[in-house]
Amino acid sequence: MLCGAALCACAQVPEENPQIVAHRGYWKCEGGAQNSIASLSNAAALKVWGSEFDVWITADDTLVVNHDPTFHHRMIKDVPFADIKDLLLDNGEKISTVDQYLAKGTEYPDMQMVFEIKTYNDGVDTLYESRVVPACVETVKKYGLEKRTTFIAFSLTACKRVKELLPDAPVQYLNGDLSPKEVQAHGIDGIDYRYTVLHKHPEWVKEAHDLGMSVNCWTVNAPVYIQEMMDLGVDQITTNEPTLVRKFIAAGN
Ligand code: MG
Numbered sequence: 001m002l003c004g005a006a007l008c009a010c011a012q013v014p015e016e017n018p019q020i021v022a023h024r025g026y027w028k029c030e031g032g033a034q035n036s037i038a039s040l041s042n043a044a045a046l047k048v049w050g051s052e053f054d055v056w057i058t059a060d061d062t063l064v065v066n067h068d069p070t071f072h073h074r075m076i077k078d079v080p081f082a083d084i085k086d087l088l089l090d091n092g093e094k095i096s097t098v099d100q101y102l103a104k105g106t107e108y109p110d111m112q113m114v115f116e117i118k119t120y121n122d123g124v125d126t127l128y129e130s131r132v133v134p135a136c137v138e139t140v141k142k143y144g145l146e147k148r149t150t151f152i153a154f155s156l157t158a159c160k161r162v163k164e165l166l167p168d169a170p171v172q173y174l175n176g177d178l179s180p181k182e183v184q185a186h187g188i189d190g191i192d193y194r195y196t197v198l199h200k201h202p203e204w205v206k207e208a209h210d211l212g213m214s215v216n217c218w219t220v221n222a223p224v225y226i227q228e229m230m231d232l233g234v235d236q237i238t239t240n241e242p243t244l245v246r247k248f249i250a251a252g253n
Helices: 035-044 100-106 128-141 156-165 180-183 195-201 203-211 223-232 244-253
Strands: 019-022 050-057 061-065 112-117 149-153 171-173 190-194 214-218 234-238
Touching: 019 035, 019 244, 035 050, 035 061, 035 100, 035 234, 050 128, 050 149, 061 156, 100 234, 112 128, 128 203, 149 156, 149 244, 156 171, 190 195, 195 203, 195 214, 195 223, 203 234, 223 234, 223 244, 234 244
Parallel strands: 019 050, 019 234, 050 112, 112 149, 149 171, 171 190, 190 214, 214 234
Antiparallel strands: 050 061
């Protein structure tokens, strides 16, 4: 499959409903790798609404982009950045710092940065959360990306801390265990739930919308679930298959 970067970069970002979020960037193509700079660029070239990525902090306070808490068998939170900085992603890129990732993001002014703050032992290791959340917010501010960054996290504590530090930033809670009303009571303005949660609680989409909250869902790759989430009226679909979701949206319109 062609990478997004190989597609025409001249078209405007289409108005799509639901909006498409490329999960860990658009990486299911030649030269792609999850959470790589290439996957971010591929998502931008594909003209999707947003590109999601995962963030951890090292023992010496460097924010890095990676899904798992470990990278090449090293626990990111326990090692200095020097221990992992030359280790490679599947496409041969070195692991990105969030500085590098957001610097690249400034080149794509039409795309939302969907910034997942990963937490160790969600909501329990408050010391870790007290380090990682302010560092994430400060880095977004450093690159002037406050207005087009959506923060997401499984940790309710992390979500609330982002809202304290950056009240205008959209924040979507990931964990799926609270109703929209309960999430809003914590001052959080969106949900980003696994599609199985919305399958079980379809009424939560309307409840969220009635409360003025946004609804995102993950990770929706199979046609049956893409159609189901569209029929529920979610605002965003987070997917490893952005071109497939786009076909469904085009067919639905
Ligand atoms: Mg993620």
